[in-house]
Amino acid sequence: MSLxxxxxxxxCLWLVLVLACVAHNVWHWAVQHRAPVTDMxxxxxxxxxxxxxxQATQALADAGARRISVLIGxxxxxxxxxxxxxxxxxxxxxxxxxxVADADQNAWLGFYAPLRAGLLSPQAREQLGTATTDTLADQxxxxxxxxxxxxxxxxxxxxxxxLFGQWLAERGQMSRVRxxxxxxxxxxxxxxxxxxxxxxxxxxxxxxxxxxxxxxxPKLDAAVRAAQGQGATVLRAGVPLFAAAASEQAEREIHTIxxxxxxxxxxxxxxxxxxxxxxxxVALSMAVGLAVATSVSLLVFGELHLVTLIFGASLLGVAENxxxxxxxxxxxxxxxxxxxxxxRQVPVVSLxxxxxxxxxxxxxxxxxxxxxxxxxxxxxxxxxAFVTVLWxxxxxxxxxxxxxxxxxxxxxSRRALWPSLGRRDLTVLLVATAxxxxxxxxxxxxxxxxxxxxxxxxxxxxxxxxxxRLMQAPGLAQFFVVQGASEQQLLEREEALTAQLRGLEVGVxxxxxxxxxxxxxxxxxxxxxxxxxxxxxxxxxxxxxxxAATTVSPNELTPQAWLASPVSEPLRAQWLGRLGGSFVSxxxxxxxxxxxxxxxxxxxxxxxxxxxxxxxEVSHLLGRYRELMSVVLFVGFALTWGALAWRFxxxxxxxxxxxxxxxxxxxxxxxxxGQVLQLFHxxxxxxxxxxGVDYGIFLLEQPGRAEVRPFLSVTLAAASTLLSFGLLALSxxxxxxxxxxxxxxxxxLAWLLTPLFLPSHA
Numbered sequence: 055m056s057l058x059x060x061x062x063x064x065x066c067l068w069l070v071l072v073l074a075c076v077a078h079n080v081w082h083w084a085v086q087h088r089a090p091v092t093d094m095x096x097x098x099x100x101x102x103x104x105x106x107x108x109q110a111t112q113a114l115a116d117a118g119a120r121r122i123s124v125l126i127g128x129x130x131x132x133x134x135x136x137x138x139x140x141x142x143x144x145x146x147x148x149x150x151x152x153x154v155a156d157a158d159q160n161a162w163l164g165f166y167a168p169l170r171a172g173l174l175s176p177q178a179r180e181q182l183g184t185a186t187t188d189t190l191a192d193q194x195x196x197x198x199x200x201x202x203x204x205x206x207x208x209x210x211x212x213x214x215x216x217l218f219g220q221w222l223a224e225r226g227q228m229s230r231v232r233x234x235x236x237x238x239x240x241x242x243x244x245x246x247x248x249x250x251x252x253x254x255x256x257x258x259x260x261x262x263x264x265x266x267x268x269x270x271x272p273k274l275d276a277a278v279r280a281a282q283g284q285g286a287t288v289l290r291a292g293v294p295l296f297a298a299a300a301s302e303q304a305e306r307e308i309h310t311i312x313x314x315x316x317x318x319x320x321x322x323x324x325x326x327x328x329x330x331x332x333x334x335x336v337a338l339s340m341a342v343g344l345a346v347a348t349s350v351s352l353l354v355f356g357e358l359h360l361v362t363l364i365f366g367a368s369l370l371g372v373a374e375n376x377x378x379x380x381x382x383x384x385x386x387x388x389x390x391x392x393x394x395x396x397x398r399q400v401p402v403v404s405l406x407x408x409x410x411x412x413x414x415x416x417x418x419x420x421x422x423x424x425x426x427x428x429x430x431x432x433x434x435x436x437x438x439a440f441v442t443v444l445w446x447x448x449x450x451x452x453x454x455x456x457x458x459x460x461x462x463x464x465x466x467s468r469r470a471l472w473p474s475l476g477r478r479d480l481t482v483l484l485v486a487t488a489x490x491x492x493x494x495x496x497x498x499x500x501x502x503x504x505x506x507x508x509x510x511x512x513x514x515x516x517x518x519x520x521x522x523r524l525m526q527a528p529g530l531a532q533f534f535v536v537q538g539a540s541e542q543q544l545l546e547r548e549e550a551l552t553a554q555l556r557g558l559e560v561g562v563x564x565x566x567x568x569x570x571x572x573x574x575x576x577x578x579x580x581x582x583x584x585x586x587x588x589x590x591x592x593x594x595x596x597x598x599x600x601x602a603a604t605t606v607s608p609n610e611l612t613p614q615a616w617l618a619s620p621v622s623e624p625l626r627a628q629w630l631g632r633l634g635g636s637f638v639s640x641x642x643x644x645x646x647x648x649x650x651x652x653x654x655x656x657x658x659x660x661x662x663x664x665x666x667x668x669x670x671e672v673s674h675l676l677g678r679y680r681e682l683m684s685v686v687l688f689v690g691f692a693l694t695w696g697a698l699a700w701r702f703x704x705x706x707x708x709x710x711x712x713x714x715x716x717x718x719x720x721x722x723x724x725x726x727x728g729q730v731l732q733l734f735h736x737x738x739x740x741x742x743x744x745x746g747v748d749y750g751i752f753l754l755e756q757p758g759r760a761e762v763r764p765f766l767s768v769t770l771a772a773a774s775t776l777l778s779f780g781l782l783a784l785s786x787x788x789x790x791x792x793x794x795x796x797x798x799x800x801x802x803l804a805w806l807l808t809p810l811f812l813p814s815h816a
Contacts, residue, residue: 057393058448065445072342072438075349082352090360107666109633110535110640115293117627118530120257122274122292125240125521126281127250135237137286138251144280146273151254154233158620165621167207169611170218171582172575176553178220179578182585190215190585191592211601214593217582228567230526242524250289250524257294271298291521296510303509303786311781318777325461326770327381335450336377339442343373347435355427362427373439374778375748375771376403380447382466382767385458392448400444401701406751407440409697410744413690420682465769466762469753472809483810487715494722499730502677504669506732509787528563528642531669532652537636537662541613544637545571547662551641554658560651561644565629569616576610636662680733683740687717690743698747702754708811709754713746716803723799734792738779741797745775746804750811757812765809772805 082088126141127134138152166173174182182190194214206219213219226232230240231252242248257270278288323333351358379402383395414436417429475483508515521527534551538544548566555562570578593601616622617629630638646652656665691714698706717739724735749768756764780801782794 057397061393061396061445061448065449068441068445072346072442075346078349078352079345088357090358090363104535104664104666106535106537106633106638107664110533110630110638110666111668113627113630114530114533114640118293119297120294122255122257122290122294123521123525124253124255124291125250125289125524126253126286128248128287129285130247131234131239131249133284133286134239134249134251135235137281137284138237138253140284141253141277141281141288144273144277145255148270148273149256149258151256152238152251153236154238155236159233162621163207165619166222166611167218168609169575170207170213170221172570172579172610173221174217174578174582175220175224176556177224178215178217179581182215182217182581187585187588187592190589191596194589194593195596214586214589214601225568228563230524240524255292270294289517289521289524290514291518291525291527295514299511299514300509307785307787311784315777315781319774322770322773322777326459326465326766327385327456327462328459329452331450331452332377332381335447336374336381338446339377339439340373342442343435343439346438347431350434351427351431354430355423358431359424359427361424362431373436373443374774375406375745375752375767376440376443377447378771378774379403379406379752379767380443381451381456382462382763382770384451384456385462385763385766386456388455389452392451396444396448402751402755403440403443405697405701406748407436409694409747409751411436412693412697413686413740413743416686416689416693419686422679422682425679425682462766463762466764466766468769469761469765469809470759472812474812474814475810476814479810483715487719490726491718491722494725497728498721498725500680500732501730502673502680502732504672504676506730507734507788509789526561526644528561528644529646530642532646532655532665532667533643534641534655535638535664535666536641537633537638537664539636541637542571542573543662544639545569545613546573547660548639548641549574551658551660551663554660555641555643555655558651558654560646560655563625563628563642563644565625565639565641568621568625569611569613572610572612676733680731680736683733683736687736687739687743690740694743694747698751701751705754705813708813709747709750712750712807712811713743713804715807716746716800717742719803720796720800724796729792729795732792734789735796738793738796739800741779742800742804745771745801746808749804749808753808753812768805768808772801775801 124141126137142150142152185193197214197216198210206213206216207222208218230243231238232240238252238254240250240252242250255274274290278290281288320330320333323330326332348358348363351362380399383399384392387395411433414429414432417425417432473479522529536544536548536551538547545566548564549571552562552564552566566574590601613629617626622629628640628642630640632638643655646655652667652670656667658665691710695706695710698709702709720739720742721731721735724731729735749772752764752768776798780794780798782790783798785791785794
């Protein structure tokens, strides 16, 4: 059977498989509306993952994804109120809350008042447990004759020591926001004459939705301008603001970097081939690789991580080498000659594909689910793109002669300008490389802190920091997850934790502050009743008249009643309820930013309590991946050497050495340039290994100085890579910038060095 007939049959079979993969993708993403996994900790080995921590983080993120908080003012309270009204008027129909009706305040007090007997502040509890009856009586009488003090609900005789008032006052101190004239207001503690109005905006949909961002942003900008027109300062905070900034930056970069890349690649293709067909077919091979890799990965793992999708999709850029090599080799040939050309090219391109797949397959060795996903995705995608070139391109590349262009001939002939290095030249190059590497090593800095990848606008970050200072808002990066076999055990464990945290002078925001455990309520009610009974005759004696006995209500506050009431709204997101076989809540902190404080908190050991430091955990994860990827890179070089030796024998080093030098020089130049090394500098080095070795294989297969097609293929592939990935060095996103800058330097060096290592007699 002829090669053409065999290829046609295989192409039809491949078409069926590709269509099945496309249908699977449509069903998974469009019909089932599934989304990629975004939790970085899901990439850890299973025994290192903490499902409760992941679910708690997701719950907090979901609660914050629709909320924007705005502080308006900076002057006196009247100006802040006037500016808030202007802000709300310009905001239009966007749901926002600023005013608190008297009925709402009364409902809040009405909810807790019947339960007052079981509500004691820690200070009141200690006082009732240690103070003498005479001391308590004196305090009660002082409150009677000098009534100016904390809030009091009801008559003096109902609560002589104002225990409920103390509990209310303590709750009030947990927030700097106060209700003044029916408005949510705040005073700057560092400048008491600076007042701010608080506006809470609740979006109907997620703040990550592009449509919601585009609908909100003009109204929010108009509202900010209206408030500033009243002479007020406006401070905004919330996840939707960062999501909007990220999408705006991404859209801007797509229009600039993406458009520039596309224009450059199309222009290069037209110059080289006088047709867009090669570019479209190369894009087709990469799209097929992406679709097949996604489908196979979903079948193997059941889900797909976002990092896998991004990293794997970028790796498929290596597949561009196969298509560029095909069309470069096809130039100058009639249609019927492509089959003989294909027969010659298959061993070369197969070796290039195999050496690349080897490197990525190594990612499956460590026990990291994320690495294994990336390994399967990348290997399958590259093989699928290779098969597309092998079986589809001969049938789709046109029926006539692919006439060489003048530009292609000129570009391919530039190979003759490169000298071949002799032993002395090679020694000089190695010494120069060693010098640069030593210089780079002396300046090398490594930092895996996830905050180094922050790409939000500085002005927005400054607003967020000032907002957090004024509000004394708890952070979401570090917190405690508490679990118990029952709701009451959960609350009791929370109470034990918060007592220790307050002893460390760390600010706490916990559900149990507003929903005490029933044991705590009963103990406090009994303590209050006992001391009230002791206090009654002493007060009667001191006053010279009977004092009515204080009645203790048997009512107890339950989680169900609390969750059903509006009073739970500010902390409802921290009550996660039943997860698996236990009940779970989250305790948030403020004032825990210092490294020493975080270390002290991490050292706390209590039953059912787990410390979560998302910044630390993700940073640690990035560091481990960086170290693992570095090891995988070295192993990849060793295995690639073995594959090259099978084809080229003792000359294999000529195909591998340029990429090895380009890799170490890239790291050295990044360090010399002041780049702080992290994971996103290491990942592109794996791509560089695949790309650079392909350059060596294509040129070493036809090393003659007069050969045009191999160098044309290599140069077109390198230029396309630089235009598609290298331009990411201009990105404002630190991770993409590091990725692009590494490839920009590495690919250029690999292309530049490879012809120098070809044999001198060629």
